[in-house]
Amino acid sequence: MSPTTVLYVAQALHGLAYGMLLFLIASGLTLIFGMMGILNIAHASFAMLAAYFCFSVMKLTGNFWAALVIAPVIAGFIGVLTERFLLRPVHKHGHLAELLITVGIMTLILEIVKLFWGTESLVVKIPENLNGLIRFAGLTYPVYRVFIIGLSVVVLGFMALILFKTRLGKIVQAAVSDAEMVSSLGINTPLVFMLVFGIGIWLAGVAGAVAGPLLTVFPGMADQLGMDAFVVVVVGGFGSLLGAFVVALFLGELNAYGIQFIPRLAPVLMFAFMALVLAFKPMGLFGERE
Amino acid sequence: MNILETKGLYHNFKGLEVLFDVNLQVREGERLALIGPNGAGKTTLFNVITGNYHASHGQVFFKGKEVTKLTPHQLTRIGMGRSFQITSTFARLTAFQNIRQAVLSKNKIRFQMLKKLDKMQKITKETDEILKRINLDEQRNIPAGMLSYGKHRALEISMALATNPDLIMLDEPTAGMSRDETHTAVELIRKLTEGKTVVIIEHDMDVVFSLADRITVLHYGQILASGPPAEIRENQAVKDAYLGELEY
Amino acid sequence: MRTKLFNWILWGLVIILLAILPKLTNYYYLNLFLAFVIYSLYAVTLNLLLGYMGVLSFGHAMFFGTGAYTVALVLKHIEAIPLLPTILAGGLAAGLLAVILSPLLVRVSGTAFAMLTLAFSQLIFVAALKYREVTGGEDGIGITNIPPLKFFGIVSVDMTDKINFYYFAVIFVALCLLLLWYYTKTPFGSLIVGIRDNALRMDYLGFNLSHTRAINLIVSGTFAGLAGAVHALLMKLVSTVGVLDIGTCFKPLMMAYIGGVGSFFGPILGSGILHLLEDTVIKFTDRIGLVNGAIFVLVVLFAPQGLIGLFNTLKAKWFPKEKVS
Numbered sequence: 001m002s003p004t005t006v007l008y009v010a011q012a013l014h015g016l017a018y019g020m021l022l023f024l025i026a027s028g029l030t031l032i033f034g035m036m037g038i039l040n041i042a043h044a045s046f047a048m049l050a051a052y053f054c055f056s057v058m059k060l061t062g063n064f065w066a067a068l069v070i071a072p073v074i075a076g077f078i079g080v081l082t083e084r085f086l087l088r089p090v091h092k093h094g095h096l097a098e099l100l101i102t103v104g105i106m107t108l109i110l111e112i113v114k115l116f117w118g119t120e121s122l123v124v125k126i127p128e129n130l131n132g133l134i135r136f137a138g139l140t141y142p143v144y145r146v147f148i149i150g151l152s153v154v155v156l157g158f159m160a161l162i163l164f165k166t167r168l169g170k171i172v173q174a175a176v177s178d179a180e181m182v183s184s185l186g187i188n189t190p191l192v193f194m195l196v197f198g199i200g201i202w203l204a205g206v207a208g209a210v211a212g213p214l215l216t217v218f219p220g221m222a223d224q225l226g227m228d229a230f231v232v233v234v235v236g237g238f239g240s241l242l243g244a245f246v247v248a249l250f251l252g253e254l255n256a257y258g259i260q261f262i263p264r265l266a267p268v269l270m271f272a273f274m275a276l277v278l279a280f281k282p283m284g285l286f287g288e289r290e
Numbered sequence: 291m292n293i294l295e296t297k298g299l300y301h302n303f304k305g306l307e308v309l310f311d312v313n314l315q316v317r318e319g320e321r322l323a324l325i326g327p328n329g330a331g332k333t334t335l336f337n338v339i340t341g342n343y344h345a346s347h348g349q350v351f352f353k354g355k356e357v358t359k360l361t362p363h364q365l366t367r368i369g370m371g372r373s374f375q376i377t378s379t380f381a382r383l384t385a386f387q388n389i390r391q392a393v394l395s396k397n398k399i400r401f402q403m404l405k406k407l408d409k410m411q412k413i414t415k416e417t418d419e420i421l422k423r424i425n426l427d428e429q430r431n432i433p434a435g436m437l438s439y440g441k442h443r444a445l446e447i448s449m450a451l452a453t454n455p456d457l458i459m460l461d462e463p464t465a466g467m468s469r470d471e472t473h474t475a476v477e478l479i480r481k482l483t484e485g486k487t488v489v490i491i492e493h494d495m496d497v498v499f500s501l502a503d504r505i506t507v508l509h510y511g512q513i514l515a516s517g518p519p520a521e522i523r524e525n526q527a528v529k530d531a532y533l534g535e536l537e538y
Numbered sequence: 539m540r541t542k543l544f545n546w547i548l549w550g551l552v553i554i555l556l557a558i559l560p561k562l563t564n565y566y567y568l569n570l571f572l573a574f575v576i577y578s579l580y581a582v583t584l585n586l587l588l589g590y591m592g593v594l595s596f597g598h599a600m601f602f603g604t605g606a607y608t609v610a611l612v613l614k615h616i617e618a619i620p621l622l623p624t625i626l627a628g629g630l631a632a633g634l635l636a637v638i639l640s641p642l643l644v645r646v647s648g649t650a651f652a653m654l655t656l657a658f659s660q661l662i663f664v665a666a667l668k669y670r671e672v673t674g675g676e677d678g679i680g681i682t683n684i685p686p687l688k689f690f691g692i693v694s695v696d697m698t699d700k701i702n703f704y705y706f707a708v709i710f711v712a713l714c715l716l717l718l719w720y721y722t723k724t725p726f727g728s729l730i731v732g733i734r735d736n737a738l739r740m741d742y743l744g745f746n747l748s749h750t751r752a753i754n755l756i757v758s759g760t761f762a763g764l765a766g767a768v769h770a771l772l773m774k775l776v777s778t779v780g781v782l783d784i785g786t787c788f789k790p791l792m793m794a795y796i797g798g799v800g801s802f803f804g805p806i807l808g809s810g811i812l813h814l815l816e817d818t819v820i821k822f823t824d825r826i827g828l829v830n831g832a833i834f835v836l837v838v839l840f841a842p843q844g845l846i847g848l849f850n851t852l853k854a855k856w857f858p859k860e861k862v863s
Contacts (some may be wrong), residue, residue, distance in 0.1 A: 039649055095649060096594055101838045102796060105830035115825060151609065223784070227660060230736040234653055248587055271661035278657055279642035282650040290839050340742070366744035380735040391732050393742040394725050401753070402725040410725070453744055 005137050008169065011256045013221045017145040017214075019252020020152035024207035025233040027159065027242040029199030034161040034176035034239025035196050039093055041102040044226030045109035046201045047208030050075035052113055055122050064127045065261070072205030081203025083194045116220055121218040148210050149255060155206055162199075172196060176239050229253070236284055243286025248268045292351075293318040293457055293487050295341070299348035301331075301338050301511075308334045312348070316457070321488045323502035325495075327531070331511040333375060333490045334460055335457040341365050352457070363480050366395070371455030375462045375491070377446045381435030385445055388434050390417045392452030424448045424478060440471035444478060446495045451482050458483055460490045464497055476501060499523075507531070540858065556708055560701045567817075568704055572772050574813040575711045580765040581790035581797075581805030582718055586758040588791070589799035590722060591751065592734030596652040597659025598790055600760040601632040603782035605766030607666065608632070610679040621687045621697055625710070625767040632763020633756055640752040647737075656787070663782045678777025697771075703854040707768050714737050714761055714767060719802055792834045798844025808843060 029043045058064055082105060090097040113134035132143045163169035171192055208225070215221060232251055237242025249272065258266025277285060294316040295457040308331045316322050324332050337343040339350055341362045348357045350410075354535050357365060362372075394400070394415050407413070421427045423515055424444050429437055434445055447463050454526045463479060464472045479488075494496045498505065498519070505522040507514040515522060522528055560568060584598045605628035612619060612627050636741040639658060646654055666673045670762040673679065687706055697703050721727055729750050732740045741747055772774045780786065789803070789812075797808025812830060819826050 019783055037649075039653070086839065090842070091838055097838055097842055099652060100593065101835060103791070104831055104838060106829060106834035107788070109683070109836065111825060111828035111831055115828065168670075234657070238649075267664045268661065270667060271657055271664055273640075275654065275657040278650065278654045279645070281608065282646050282654075325747040338669070342738075342741075362738075363744045363746050366742055372742055374739075378736060378739050380732055382735055389726070391728065392738070392743050393847045400745060400750075401726050401727070403721055403727075404724065406720070406723045407728055408723065413725075415728070449739070449743070532800065 007260075009139055009140060011260055012142060012146060013120060013149075014254065015253035015256030016249065017148045017252070018255055020149055021207045021211050021214075021247040022228055022232050022252060023224075023245055023248035024113045024152055024155065025204045025229040026236070026248050027156070027241055028203035029229055030233045030236065030239055030241060030244045031176070032197055033233065035172055036087075036098075036193055038098045038102065039233075039238075041099065041226075041239070042082075042105040042109060043102075043200070043204055044208075044229055045106045045222040046075050046079055047078055047204040047211070048113065048217075048219075048222040049109055050205030051124075051212040052117050052122075052207035053171055053205075054212050055124050055217050058067075064125070064130075067124075068206075068209050071203050071209040075205030075208070076198045076202030079205075080194055080198035082201075083197035087197070088190065088193070094287070106148065106226075110219060111224065119218075119219055121216045123216055124212040144213060148214065151206075151210060159203070168180075171172060174278070218284070231270055234284055235274050235277045238283055238288025240284065240286035246286070249261055256264045291318050291354075292316060293353060293439045294479055294489070295351040296335075296339065297349045297351070299335070301334055301343060302346050303334070306383055308511050309338065309345075312508075312511070314339075314506060314513065316487060317504075317515075318487055319485065320503045321483070321490065321501055323498045323505045324489060324491045324508060325452055325493070325505060325515075326508035330508040331460055332508055334511075335508065336372065336489075336491065338460055339421060339532050340370060340459060365457070366453055369456035370459065371450040371457070373449060373450040373460040373461055377442050379434040379442065379445055379449065384431045384433055385437065385441075386417055386421060386430045388445055388449060389420050389426075389452055390414075392449045393417045393420070393537055396453045401419065418436065420448060420452055423482070435523065440467060440474065443467065443471075443475060447475070448471055448482065455486070455488070457487045462491050463491060464492065464494055472497065481505060548655035556712075560704055568700065568814060569825055570771065570817055572704060572707050573769075574767045574809050575708055576765050576772060576794060577790065577813070578806040578809040579711050579714050579791040580762055580769075581809050582715060583762040583765065584601075584756045584803045585720065585799055585802075585814045586722075586730075586754060586761075586792040587692060588794055589804070590727070590730045591754055593647050593727075594650040594791075595637050595655045595758075596791075597657070597787050598762055599784075599786035600659035600662045600784050601635060601762035602766035602769070602786060602790075603659075603662065603666070603776075603778075604632040605763030606770035606776045606781040607618075607673065607679070607766045608763070609665055609770040610681055611672075611683055613683060613685070614679060615644060619685060621685045621706075624685060625764060625771075628767025628770070629760045629764035630731075631712055632766065633760035635763075636714070636756040636759030637752075640755050644751040646798075659782070659787055660784075660813055663778055666778050666782055671862060674777070678780070681774045681776070684771055684774075704773070707772065710768060711765070714764055715806075715821045718757075718761060726750075726753070741815045792830060796833060796837050796844055798846030798848075802842050804844050804846045809847070 024049055025044060028042060032038055032040050032043075044236065050071045053074050054067045057070050058068035086101055086105060090101050126144055130144045130147050134141045134143055134146060161171060163283060171187055175192070208221075211221075211225065213225070228251060232244050232248045236245070236247035254266060254270060258269070262269075281287070294314070296312055296314045299309050299312040300307065300486075312335060314335070324335070324366075326332055334343065338345050341357070341360050341364065345358060348358070349356055349377050352365065352368065352370060380391065383391075390413060393413055396449060397416075398412065399413070418427065418430070421430055426441060426445060429441055434442060436447060443463065447460060450460070451458060460479070464475050467475060472494060479490075479501065490501065492501075504517065505519055506516040507522065507528050513529055515525050515528050517525070551552040563571075580598075580602055583601070585595050587595045587598075608628040609624055612624050626749065643651065643654060657855050667675055684697045684703070686697055693765065696704060697707070729740065729745055732745070733741075733747060733750060737747055740750075766781060768771055769781065773780070793808030793812055794805040794807065796811060798804030815829060815833075817825050817827050837844060843851070
């Protein structure tokens with residue numbers, strides 16, 4: 001490959017890796033919205049929390065793989081508790097109160113993170129075998145990014161299995177398209193909400209944990225990931241997994257190429273695009289519900 | 291003369307045809323009852339006429355002018371009033387404040403930012419008069435959401451009337467009322483709509499036959515029959531489709 | 539009559555207190571007090587949307603920030619411009635932004651409104667961050683020359699004097715608040731509340747929802763811009779973090795909610811509490827965000843009508859009025 005092609009391919013892979021991370025976060029966000037009608041402003045904060053957990057578990061055990069498994073699970077568990085003790089009580093006050101409480105949770109997580117881990121950027125060391133470079137047809141590429149892409153595919157495949165093959169998945173699918181139906185079928189909605197919220201946070205946690213070594217772990221992480229994931233969900237359509245997937249990849253690539261070619265315009269374009277979509281298709285490009 | 295007329299009105303909702311070539315005529319000054327089984331499209335017809343939904347085909351004429359594309363507030367301003375089947379008031383505002391909103395509209399006060407509303411004697415007086423006429427003066431300062439069902443319905447109906455419309459469309463004004471409440475409501479409607487054109491959706495046949503000058507029967511989104519009460523009562527098609535069911 | 543007299547006495551005391559405050563305290567507390575005053579106005583403008591019209595502006599900082607940046611840019615590029623035109627330019631610019639956005643914003647409500655305002659504010663935030671030749675990027679624009687206040691070209695009051703500026707800012711903000719309070723009491727104010735409670739009914743009563751919503755949005759945006767303009771002069775620095783970032787969007791929201799969105803004075807109370815808290819907490823810990831966040835979450839959980847709402851509920855419980863059926 002010529003050097004220019006190599007550059008393009010490398011950027012495309014960068015974009016893909018970031019896009020997949022975004023999709024991991026956004027898929028949970030969009031499922032929670034579709035199911036519960038809550039836009040969880042604190043979603044990326046949980047991802048950040050998982051990144052910090054990953055750092056600490058790694059420090060304690062020295063085992064990256066253990067950290068990668070444990071951190072998202074703890075985050076998911078905290079998500080379950082959050083749903084049970086913070087979101088459920090305000091459910092009766094309507095969506096505005098739910099939105100506001102997630103704002104509060106976002107603030108709290110940020111402050112707690114600063115309290116326990118400080119404001120410095122923390123570096124998560126990755127194991128030797130992930131730290132290398134892949135050489136292929138003139139292209140040198142970090143193994144870790146390929147690992148991110150691979151892991152995302154595995155996690156998403158696992159999610160697809162849950163969504164399409166289990167009873168919980170069927171309920172979630174039904175609820176996203178018609179929320180009233182589920183409660184009328186006599187399904188224990190609070191339990192389902194709690195599970196969905198937990199799984200959504202777990203997904204974000206996986207993304208946060210693997211993103212740690214890539215982005216370094218710092219208190220601004222939630223803002224960066226959160227804004228991008230938020231754009232993905234809004235543009236892709238509230239509650240639409242397909243939309244989230246398409247837009248996450250697009251955004252990943254925009255991010256990768258944009259930084260290369262139009263560093264100033266790229267973020268502006270991103271938000272302008274989102275504002276336009278919202279203004280003319282308030283439910284997003286792939287959103288169906290009014 | 292027809293104050294309201296629809297020509298070949300169609301409406302479909304998610305691919306389902308709810309209204310099917312509806313040609314409705316309402317003469318000035320008459321009281322027309324719109325009846326039909328549940329799901330016949332009566333409320334949909336109201337929504338299309340009053341601009342809440344837009345017809346997929348066909349036209350609506352009001353006072354001789356085409357109004358098919360107008361919105362509810364535009365239609366209200368040219369003299370159409372509407373009440374809802376499910377009570378739709380300002381639940382947190384008092385009965386007085388509820389009626390006052392309508393009185394403001396009637397007086398074309400829409401962008402007044404220079405006077406304090408409490409100091410506008412004319413508005414207050416007019417509002418209190420209406421409250422007295424509908425026997426709600428004692429409940430003046432009670433939030434609408436806390437009124438008894440009958441009083442709340444009365445508030446609902448009078449808000450539609452307070453803008454002083456020429457054509458009044460009432461969607462099941464007596465829905466969910468007890469016998470006594472229904473009786474009071476019918477008397478109230480009779481009193482308040484004196485000399486006006488009224489279209490009323492109603493299930494209670496006693497109310498229909500006591501109030502209406504003419505009846506139009508809607509069935510599966512189509513007009514089945516139209517005529518004076520006595521004629522409708524004897525109409526075989528109507529009996530088959532609808533009245534028969536009512537006698538259980 | 540007694541409550542009326544009581545009110546007059548109360549307001550008299552407030553005015554006297556405001557007048558002698560510079561004698562009672564030092565510059566640090568004077569600045570803190572001004573920050574409270576300015577944020578009160580900002581939070582009240584947010585509440586015109588949240589409490590009165592029932593829509594949540596997640597990006598109100600775009601109006602506040604536009605006002606602030608306009609003041610900084612005007613002072614940087616136009617020489618010898620007097621004080622009032624500078625501040626009014628800030629309000630006007632923010633109002634103009636509201637005019638431009640209103641056709642899009644009036645079409646949506648609920649979550650979509652919150653998201654759309656957040657999107658636009660982020661758009662402006664990122665633009666201000668990236669186009670540094672105009673905005674100074676992260677460093678922002680410093681304000682070195684606060685112009686004097688001039689009346690009819692005769693009287694000129696030096697505004698670099700902290701005490702003079704204090705009086706000016708307090709009077710200016712108080713006038714804005716008075717205007718807004720009056721605004722909520724007019725027929726138009728009652729229409730906004732009507733839209734909050736039942737938009738469909740308002741439509742059927744003959745009110746143009748879009749126009750009514752748009753006007754309230756423009757009023758809210760303009761006054762938020764004025765708050766930002768005075769804030770810029772107080773801080774003497776306008777940078778993205780501080781007037782446009784997400785924190786600046788959420789701060790008035792917390793104030794309004796903690797004080798109580800159901801009352802005009804709720805956001806003012808909220809602003810007072812948060813500023814007082816900041817000053818107190820900072821003596822013990824610098825985790826002010828943690829305290830604020832915790833209080834906010836507690837209020838949303840247990841007192842959704844804010845402290846004023848909580849107070850009214852308790853009052854009704856302990857001193858029940860005669861029941862009317």
